[in-house]
Structure formats: C-alpha cells, structure tokens
Amino acid sequence: xxxxxxxxxxxxxxxxxxxxxxxxxxxxxxxxxxxxxxxxxxxxxxxxxxxxxxxxxxxxxxxxxxxxxxxxxxxxxxxxxxxxxxxxxxxxxxxxxxxxxxxxxxxxxxxxxxxxxxxxxxxxxxxxxxxxxxxxxxxxxxxxxxxxxxxxxxxxxxxxxxxxxxxxxxxxxxxxxxxxxxxxxxxxxxxxxxxxxxxxxxxxxxxxxxxxxxxxxxxxxxxxxxxxxxxxxxxxxxxxxxxxxxxxxxxxxxxxxxxxxxxxxxxxxxxxxxxxxxxxxxxxxxxxxxxxxxxxxxxxxxxxxxxxxxxxxxxxxxxxxxxxxxxxxxxxxxxxxxxxxxxxxxxxxxxxxxxxxxxxxxxxxxxxxxxxxxxxxxxxxxxxxxxxxxxxxxxxxxxxxxxxxxxxxxxxxxxxxxxxxxxx
Amino acid sequence: xxxxxxxxxxxxxxxxxxxxxxxxxxxxxxxxxxxxxxxxxxxxxxxxxxxxxxxxxxxxxxxxxxxxxxxxxxxxxxxxxxxxxxxxxxxxxxxxxxxxxxxxxxxxxxxxxxxxxxxxxxxxxxxxxxxxxxxxxxxxxxxxxxxxxxxxxxxxxxxxxxxxxxxxxxxxxxxxxxxxxxxxxxxxxxxxxxxxxxxxxxxxxxxxxxxxxxxxxxxxxxxxxxxxxxxxxxxxxxxxxxxxxxxxxxxxxxxxxxxxxxxxxxxxxxxxxxxxxxxxxxxxxxxxxxxxxxxxxxxxxxxxxxxxxx
Numbered sequence: 001x002x003x004x005x006x007x008x009x010x011x012x013x014x015x016x017x018x019x020x021x022x023x024x025x026x027x028x029x030x031x032x033x034x035x036x037x038x039x040x041x042x043x044x045x046x047x048x049x050x051x052x053x054x055x056x057x058x059x060x061x062x063x064x065x066x067x068x069x070x071x072x073x074x075x076x077x078x079x080x081x082x083x084x085x086x087x088x089x090x091x092x093x094x095x096x097x098x099x100x101x102x103x104x105x106x107x108x109x110x111x112x113x114x115x116x117x118x119x120x121x122x123x124x125x126x127x128x129x130x131x132x133x134x135x136x137x138x139x140x141x142x143x144x145x146x147x148x149x150x151x152x153x154x155x156x157x158x159x160x161x162x163x164x165x166x167x168x169x170x171x172x173x174x175x176x177x178x179x180x181x182x183x184x185x186x187x188x189x190x191x192x193x194x195x196x197x198x199x200x201x202x203x204x205x206x207x208x209x210x211x212x213x214x215x216x217x218x219x220x221x222x223x224x225x226x227x228x229x230x231x232x233x234x235x236x237x238x239x240x241x242x243x244x245x246x247x248x249x250x251x252x253x254x255x256x257x258x259x260x261x262x263x264x265x266x267x268x269x270x271x272x273x274x275x276x277x278x279x280x281x282x283x284x285x286x287x288x289x290x291x292x293x294x295x296x297x298x299x300x301x302x303x304x305x306x307x308x309x310x311x312x313x314x315x316x317x318x319x320x321x322x323x324x325x326x327x328x329x330x331x332x333x334x335x336x337x338x339x340x341x342x343x344x345x346x347x348x349x350x351x352x353x354x355x356x357x358x359x360x361x362x363x364x365x366x367x368x369x370x371x372x373x374x375x376x377x378x379x380x381x382x383x384x385x386x387x388x389x390x391x392x393x394x395x396x397x398x399x400x401x402x403x404x405x406x407x408x409x410x411x412x413x414x415x416x417x418x419x420x421x422x423x424x
Numbered sequence: 425x426x427x428x429x430x431x432x433x434x435x436x437x438x439x440x441x442x443x444x445x446x447x448x449x450x451x452x453x454x455x456x457x458x459x460x461x462x463x464x465x466x467x468x469x470x471x472x473x474x475x476x477x478x479x480x481x482x483x484x485x486x487x488x489x490x491x492x493x494x495x496x497x498x499x500x501x502x503x504x505x506x507x508x509x510x511x512x513x514x515x516x517x518x519x520x521x522x523x524x525x526x527x528x529x530x531x532x533x534x535x536x537x538x539x540x541x542x543x544x545x546x547x548x549x550x551x552x553x554x555x556x557x558x559x560x561x562x563x564x565x566x567x568x569x570x571x572x573x574x575x576x577x578x579x580x581x582x583x584x585x586x587x588x589x590x591x592x593x594x595x596x597x598x599x600x601x602x603x604x605x606x607x608x609x610x611x612x613x614x615x616x617x618x619x620x621x622x623x624x625x626x627x628x629x630x631x632x633x634x635x636x637x638x639x640x641x642x643x644x645x646x647x648x649x650x651x652x653x654x655x656x657x658x659x660x661x662x663x664x665x666x667x668x669x670x671x672x673x674x675x676x677x678x679x680x681x682x683x684x685x686x687x688x689x690x691x692x693x694x695x696x697x698x699x700x701x702x703x704x705x706x707x708x709x710x711x712x713x714x715x716x717x718x719x720x721x722x723x724x725x726x727x728x729x730x731x732x733x734x
Binding site for chain 2: 193194195197198199200201202204270271312315316317318319320
C-alpha cells in the first residue's frame, strides 16, 4: 500500500522544511520527501495549494472510556480526532476506573486496540483513584506503557506526596503533567474572578488559584530534578512564572488550549454553559499574555483539553453544569484563525506547537515528516472557510462553544500510520 | 416608546427609556390599589405562574397580588411539592408550564442566570423574581419608584447601598437601574463584601459609612445574612452592626430628610435599628405598597410585548 501526496506546501519544522514537495508513503512509513517524486503509487493525492503537515499530537484529551461511554468512547473520540487532523492523543486518566494500576492500563489498552482510529497514548494517574492520598505504582505504569502521569482534574495538594511522585517519575523517566489548581483558593468558583463574575453574580476563580500552584509544582520539580509539564495554562502570571523557571534552566514545559487565546470571559454574559471551563476563560489581558507566551516560546504546546459532556450535564443552571468543552474537531481551525491569520505564529510555528513539541515532550516518534517516520500526515485547505455545525460534530458530545462560528482551515485528509483515517 | 421585550431578566439589559417606561406604567397602575374594587381587566384570561425555587413570601405574594389586580389567573408552584423534587430540570419544568398554555412565568431561583436560561428556552414571558446573586429587577424598580415618588427625581441623587453587596442581587439591580437614570451611587460595606470590579458599573466604593451617609439623599440598607456559608469571607455580626448598622445616632449626622429603604425582610438590630426602621425617614412599607404597582406594570408590559409579536 502506497500513497503519493503531490505538490502540497510541506510544513515540517523538525527538518526546517517549508516548501512545495511531494511525499511518498509506503506501508505505515514515510519513505521519501522530495520535489516531483515519480513513482507508481497505489493512490495519489493532489495537494496543490494545500498544507501538508505532520498529524497533530494532542496531549490533553479526555476519551471518557472506560466508565463514561455516554460522554465519549475511544471509538468516537478518536474519530473526532481524525476529523480534526489529530493523529495521536494522550488519553487522560480520569476515567472510571482511573488509570492508576497495571490492570486498568490493560483494560484501556484492550479498548484501544479494538476501537481506536488514531494513535492513543496512555497517561496514568499520579495517585490511586486520583484521590491525592497514595501514590500509584509509577514505575509499573511506565513499564506497562504509560507515557506520562497526571491527576488531571485535580492537583496533588500534599506537597510531600507530590515531591515523592516527582522523584519516582524522574527515576522511571516518565513525564509528570500538572493540573495546577489550588482548590482552597478556587473553591466553588465557576468563572474567572473579575468584573464579569461580579456582574453575573457567579463565584469567581482567581488567577492566583492557578499560578501559585504552577509555582509550587515547578519548585518541587526543581527539587526532584524531574521534568514537569504544566497543563492548560490560562493566565498571565502562570506564563510569567513558567518563563522565569525556563530561564533558570528548570525542566518545565507547558501547554495552553485554543479557547484561552480565542475566547475571554466576556463571552459568558449569556451564561452559555459551553463556555464553562476549568481553568476558566480569563480576561483579555490574560489572552494577550497567552498569545505572547506562544510567540516567545514560553508556551510549548497547544492541546485541546477535549472534555466531552452530555447535554443533560450542560443544559442546566450554570452553577450546576459540568466544566469543560470539546475541542478535537475545532482546535486546528481556531488556531489558524487566531494565530496564523493574526500573525502571531507562522505555519511552521503552529506545527511545532501542535505536533512537534508535544511529540518531543512525550518522547514519542511523531510530529515529523522525516523519511522513515511513522506516516501520520494531514492535508489542510488552510483558506477554506466553514461554519462549525452541531450536526457535523463526530464526537459523542456536542459541548462546543464554537458551534455556529465561521472558522478557517479545513482538514481534507488525515493519514495515520499510512492509512487514510479521514477524508472529506 | 413601545416596550418590546417578552421577558424582564435584569436592569442591566434595559435602557434608561425602558426603565422610565416601567416607572410611568407603574404610576398609572398605582391608583388601582386605592379603588374600592381593586381590579382592572388588563390581563383577563392570562395565566401567570409563580415558580419559586427559593423560599419567599413577600415577593411571591406581591407578584400574586399584582397579577390578580390585573385579573390574571395565578398558579403558585413551590418546588418542595413539585416534580422538581423528582429530578426534573428547570428547562423541562418550564416547557411543561408553557405546554399548559400559561403566559408568564415568574421565577425565583438560587442559581444566577436561571431566568436567562429559562427565557432562552421558552416562547412565553419570563419575569425574574430574583436569581442567585445576579439580579432582582422588580425589587430595584420598586426601590427606584419609591425614591422618585419621595424626591421627585432620580438624576443627580446621591444614593448609598449598604451591606453585603457581593452576594446581593438587589444591589446589582439597583446599581444598574440607578446609574442608568443618572444617580450617583456609592456602595458601602466591609471591603470583603465589595465584589471585584464593582466600580466598573460607575459606582463609588467605600467602607466608611459615616462619610457616605453625610452626603446621601437616600440609603438602601441590605439584609445581612450571617448564616451564609462563605467561610472566612464574612464579618462578625456584632462588629458589623457597630461599624455599618444604620442607627439613629448615625442618621442624626446625615441629611435631615434622608430616605431609608430596605428590601426586607429586615433584621432589627443586625443591619438597621428598630428606631430607624420605624422612624420618620423610613419608607420601608411604602416600598411594599409600590411593589404591587411596579409588578403590575412589568406583568402588563411583557404580556403586551407578546401580543404585539403575534
């Protein structure tokens, strides 16, 4: 089985390539990247005028299986990924049961091998049941195929336990991903603390509840000599704390999500629960800091924090609705509009944030179009405008704040391990 | 001007002209309650449903009286006895009421935004009778109506709102309404009860009650709920009364004719002294009377807006 992708603008920052080239895929690998390749292939894709890039590596995805198959499954979540140009996802461990032991990794692996449409990498839980009380067997999680550990949704409040986790993670050479939130400070908050929380009469979540925990986790990581990755950075001070730590040489990386550079808490004035997210949509000042962090390299990664919830959990009073939004199918288009069109990032810059950097941080052989690499490739009509419509959402849940919006940048083909897993 | 909204959700969403229109309409309805037969046929054949998710006597009764004086039929749904107990969602409850061909839902809910959500899901009118900490528009309208009745105008008045601003829907609605009509508003409370960014609404913030009172034409005293579960972010009851309670002594240093308002129910000796509550400056019972006229106006206007659209 071979595919020849002809005449597209190949964007491959790993090899500093941004030019019109052909790509030949044979079996599950990229065999050649060159101009005007003349071979007989089983199929030929005309990519003239299109962007050809490595498949997106989304390192923050909630697939909900096992346990909440009413929200999402590995099958539906990875189908949504394929449609959004995402060829690899890191599945967060806050499932039921949590992915906190060998047995549960086994359970998830069985589901993945049966129903995943794209590559699914496993993130294990830092603590048993994600309860923050007792460490999981981190070495065993790593040995059995976890690529990172995180208690996502919660921070490990106990600093002694967190330090121990980071030391174990260093010994096992596994990445620790931190959900940074001090719940003593965020409390029962539901939106960003500020004038909008005041006018809406809703409890606020301060920037402080996030950045103080970012600072703590970085400090503990430094002490342990471990690598940490800060999840879903949403506010100015967090960017500043991370920037300082990086300059100091601490092994810290971080991600933000498209909603933090596309939306602010001004969008919440109609109590739209699809905008209820944790961390919350912040102020326009925070949004500027997030964009600046992406530009100057403080923020390494764009990840979706795809968080599916059913309509029953969202079409209720704002304070009672679940936190989170889906993002696999909108992430690229929103990023193109907000970052490339607004001249914050170049195409190679965006591919770095969405594919190359997350692959490097996770230590997986993805995110490049080098000859010999896994054939995870997307072909994007970057100028194509379209309306994100609810009826076209592949994810089992429809909780997207971007429904009804016109966006730009349509994925035409997603090739994963040499197979076309999605085409329009 | 013509009223075109099917709902009344908050004063933030209204223009000064719309607020004036409600006040003018209320003025013409006020006389109805002084007649021997206290009824006009304006809403005859219409059904208003009081849907109350929070205990409330005065607001519910006030709306019921207002609707009845307009000849509407009134149904009261208390959530303790309804299918809400069985887990029905707010939107489903609303759709059921709509299917009964009711015309207006008057909703009181402990969650901010509940009225907005219901209004978005239904074609019938929704009147917000208080949602969480968000808005209580008819309370503010009756406060403003009373103020205007006593002082002849709103523009240029110095109005103080004293108490738990952070957790008060009455404060928020008053702030929007008064500032839109050109009053100078100062919110006064311990710093911990003044919410973030409140000055962006155009009000001044202060924690010095004596200074604020000195300059005020009217003071609206909010009910203090010391039973609130907000942990450390709440002052001590006795300390509060000492520092912010509206007492005769305090009032003696204010303008002689200062108007004292309170949305009720009052906590005597907690935020206001008995003497002040019952004294010559107090208009607390006038507020209750005016509440009927204001709510008649609101029910009439939202109902008319739906007629117009038909």
